[in-house]
């Protein structure tokens with residue numbers, strides 16, 4: 001649809017109608033798709049925001065280009081930038097945001113079909129979202145292994161190395177000749193996504209609502225998820241800026257606002273605000 005011409009039809013939906021749809025009880029299967037924007041208020045920078053984004057601040061690691069920090073080929077030649085970043089980002093230092101609690105609340109209400117996340121900070125789990133309702137498409141710090149012989153390593157072993165000051169590069173001790181780098185199971189550029197990402201696709205065939213929050217939708221195949229939502233269920237974008245092709249369908253709703261503010265406004269409209277704030281306060 002060429003947005004430059006007046007759309008042939010009036011938009012049928014706005015945030016209020018989405019809230020009414022959820023409050024009505026008809027909306028039983030919500031697909032949530034999130035990115036780094038939902039963790040920025042927790043203190044974890046996103047990647048591409050102009051001044052505060054990680055890629056704008058990785059200059060100090062003199063990378064060929066910012067994304068190299070997550071590139072498996074570059075990592076093999078120079079693992080220090082990644083481990084330096086991992087030292088800053090390691091889970092356990094950050095508290096989930098009220099947006100993470102909103103995803104947990106959808107689950108408590110029994111209407112969270114699945115939450116697809118690109119984030120590696122495991123804050124969805126920390127907020128109470130159960131593992132079976134999560135697809136961590138870019139992996140996470142939750143486990144680690146040697147990138148050469150694939151030997152798994154215990155959490156506290158790698159944590160000691162990464163949290164050491166200065167950081168100690170964790171190398172494989174499994175067999176004398178291996179000596180490979182031990183890397184958290186985060187999906188680097190050049191690595192395949194977890195098998196469960198593709199097997200989770202079919203879940204999108206039967207949803208009542210899709211909510212996309214805090215992502216630039218720049219990195220495929222994750223960025224293709226909103227387009228995989230069948231025509232019919234409304235798609236709600238909560239983001240600082242318009243992204244992807246959300247807005248091109250009649251029932252799309254675009255709410256350009258900080259996600260923590262947006263979820264409070266949405267929950268107030270539904271009648272869930274007190275419950276949301278209490279859930280977050282207990283996190």
Ligand code: APR
Pocket residue numbers: 034035036037038040041046047048049053067070118119138213214215216217218219238239240241243257258259260
């Ligand atoms: N509220 C709403 N939107 C926000 C907020 C916020 N508090 N903070 C940031 N945003 C928006 C930004 O405007 C941007 O559109 O969230 C989006 C963040 O985009 P990115 O920084 O590109 O993060 P993400 O989409 O998760 O990146 C995808 O890129 O480098 C890879 O693997 C990495 O998973 C990552 C992937």
